[in-house]
Structure formats: structure tokens, C-alpha cells
Amino acid sequence: MLTEEHKAGLQASGYCVMEGVLSREETADVRRRLVAAAAESERRGVPIYREHLDPNDRNVRVFNLLDLDPIFLELIQHPVALEIVRHVLTDDFIISNFTANIARPGSGSMKIHSDLAIVMPEPWHSPWSLNVIWCLDDVTADNGGTLFLPGSHRLERRSDLPPDIAERMTPFEAPAGSVIAMEGRLWHTSGANRTPDQERALLFGYYTRSFIRPQWNHNVGLSAKTQASLTPEMRRRLGLDLTSNASLYADL
Ligand SMILES: O=C(O)CCC(=O)C(=O)O
Numbered sequence: 001m002l003t004e005e006h007k008a009g010l011q012a013s014g015y016c017v018m019e020g021v022l023s024r025e026e027t028a029d030v031r032r033r034l035v036a037a038a039a040e041s042e043r044r045g046v047p048i049y050r051e052h053l054d055p056n057d058r059n060v061r062v063f064n065l066l067d068l069d070p071i072f073l074e075l076i077q078h079p080v081a082l083e084i085v086r087h088v089l090t091d092d093f094i095i096s097n098f099t100a101n102i103a104r105p106g107s108g109s110m111k112i113h114s115d116l117a118i119v120m121p122e123p124w125h126s127p128w129s130l131n132v133i134w135c136l137d138d139v140t141a142d143n144g145g146t147l148f149l150p151g152s153h154r155l156e157r158r159s160d161l162p163p164d165i166a167e168r169m170t171p172f173e174a175p176a177g178s179v180i181a182m183e184g185r186l187w188h189t190s191g192a193n194r195t196p197d198q199e200r201a202l203l204f205g206y207y208t209r210s211f212i213r214p215q216w217n218h219n220v221g222l223s224a225k226t227q228a229s230l231t232p233e234m235r236r237r238l239g240l241d242l243t244s245n246a247s248l249y250a251d252l
Contacts, residue, residue, distance in 0.1 A: 014153030014186040037068035058107035062100040097215040103144030116184035129184030134203035144193035145171035152187040
């Protein structure tokens with residue numbers, strides 16, 4: 001599924017779009033289960049609005065997806081996602097986080113950031129992280145399509161960012177069922193949803209090299225039941241075992 005064109009896009013632009021990864025029925029099923037997961041998150045007392053992230057409560061954030069429905073465990077290890085991850089990060093990767101952001105009409109942009117800058121200090125020389133974004137709705141400029149700064153995956157320091165960054169932001173657009181692979185150095189933000197009635201639901205599967213601390217503490221987030229359902233490989237990718245990045249010794 002990952003073509004030479006996708007690889008060239010990742011290299012040249014820091015992202016690629018793969019359409020039709022999920023069928024229409026699969027997309028609708030995951031979306032329905034995401035809405036149920038948001039309700040379950042609230043029931044568990046994990047808020048779905050975070051003031052430090054979004055300007056108002058029109059954004060619905062769902063954390064700890066992997067514990068909320070097994071469908072998200074399937075998606076995080078979907079063969080298409082892992083093919084892109086291995087291409088960008090090598091096999092030495094961990095699952096850092098898996099979250100959702102539903103931008104509802106009236107939602108605004110969060111702060112412009114890169115996902116690598118969130119988990120490690122500058123300088124950012126290498127593509128050491130990757131977001132696999134699952135589009136559960138059509139993503140458009142109007143309904144809050146993620147905005148990115150073209151070419152910013154080559155910037156190594158915050159001081160390299162242009163002063164007019166806000167004016168230069170460009171929207172991703174992709175049909176529902178697509179995957180947008182965005183390497184961790186690309187600066188981006190959520191778009192404002194200016195439509196009267198369209199929601200924009202995205203899932204963010206975040207993967208990093210194994211020497212970077214995960215964004216989410218899966219040891220605490222995953223229930224005993226979820227942990228018991230995991231393969232040895234998933235336990236390793238989620239940092240649930242006693243050892244973590246021992247494989248790196250092989251490279252010394
Ligand atoms: O929802 C979006 O379009 C972007 C979300 C994002 O960048 C984040 O949650 O860190």
C-alpha cells in the first residue's frame with residue numbers, strides 16, 4: 001500500500017495521504033465506536049475537553065483509546081500503519097499515544113506545534129516520530145482540517161520558525177477512510193471548524209523511536225483486562241514489560 005510516491009512525499013514534504021485504507025462501512029463503524037468511547041471516557045471521569053489544548057469545548061478529545069474499545073488496538077497495529085511506521089522509524093519504535101480529536105462546528109485552532117517538539121527538546125535532526133492520522137470524516141479546509149506549515153519538517157529549532165507562521169498554514173484535505181501520515185517534525189495545528197453542521201473526527205496514532213519517553217503512561221492507562229489481551233509484541237511496543245529499549249544495544 002505504501003508506494004514510492006508516498007515515500008517520496010514523506011521525504012520531500014513530511015507527509016503523505018493514503019486514500020481508501022478503511023472502507024466506508026469500516027469508517028462508519030470506527031466512528032460510531034469513537035463516539036461511544038468518548039461517552040465511556042466521561043463516565044470514567046477522564047474529561048473530553050482540555051482547556052490547555054483547545055480554545056473552547058467544541059473540540060472533543062478522547063484519550064486512552066486503547067483501553068476503551070478493542071477496535072483501537074486493531075487500528076494501532078493495522079498493517080498499513082505499521083508499514084509506514086517501519087519505513088520512517090525503522091523497527092525500533094514504540095506506541096507513544098493514541099487519541100482522538102473531534103472538531104465540532106465552532107471549534108478553534110490549538111497552538112501550533114510539532115509532535116516531536118512535544119516529546120523531546122531541540123535540535124530536531126531526524127524523523128524520530130510519526131503520527132498516523134485516521135480520517136473518520138471527510139477532512140476539508142472548512143471543517144477543521146489539520147493545518148500544517150509546508151517544509152517545516154526541515155526546521156531544527158523553534159527559532160527557525162517564520163514570524164508569519166499563522167498566515168502560512170495550509171490545510172490537509174482527505175476523504176473519510178484515508179490515512180494521513182505526518183512525520184513528527186512537521187509543525188501543525190487543528191483548523192477551526194467554520195461549518196454550521198459538519199463534524200471532523202480524526203484519530204492520532206503516535207509512534208516514536210524507542211528511546212523517547214511515551215506521551216501516555218500505558219502502564220496506568222490500560223486495565224488488567226486490556227493488558228491480558230495483548231500479544232508479547234504489543235506489550236513491548238507499549239512499554240509494559242520490565243525491559244524497554246534493550247534492543248538498541250545491538251547497534252553499539
Ligand atoms: O486535531 C487536529 O487537527 C490536530 C491535533 C493535534 O495536533 C494534537 O492534538 O496535538
